[in-house]
Amino acid sequence: DGGITQSPKYLFRKEGQNVTLSCEQNLNHDAMYWYRQDPGQGLRLIYYSQIVNDFQKGDIAEGYSVSREKKESFPLTVTSAQKNPTAFYLCASSISPGANTEAFFGQGTRLTVV
């Protein structure tokens, strides 16, 4: 059953801690993306990766880091430098950038700072 899986579904972080959100896909997609969504708002791009071992900053990369060591995995770390991390985080993948095919989304991780 192909798809994109995010874990955990809910995550609580204490102030000053780093946390890592998992994103795995078995669609054999080259491109992967991380978006942040705040209540009642649209999707803002954090980081994206077009190929293994390469990634680029999106519009709101400050306070976040990523890695792309494997094609199927694109974990996002929310660092203590991110001052307002409470949000809904969405991971997506697509066949390849510029291929003009849709992005597939995971079910999201809701991160709350306590």
Place this chain on the structure above:
Amino acid sequence: GESVGLHLPTLSVQEGDNSIINCAYSNSASDYFIWYKQESGKGPQFIIDIRSNMDKRQGQRVTVLLNKTVKHLSLQIAATQPGDSAVYFCAETSNYGQNFVFGPGTRLSVLP
């Protein structure tokens, strides 16, 4: 009717009526467009797409219209049902694009 709330614009329609959700896109070089539906607490789901060499595409109960002259995209939902209540996003990209750019979204509320 359509109104701009604190964040998302909201469209309220009666069950059984047709819905029209609009989106203005930003990049004249964009040549591929997608509509997504997002239910509360879930990830966006693909509804329908359209390429820039077309101005209309139909799916099951949904139609997307593209007006490249004014950079406008619309999603029409026929015979709107309670299950259509969600937030709808348009997205654009291009052959040269590195990623997808999403519109602000519209909340569709279906009234009984």
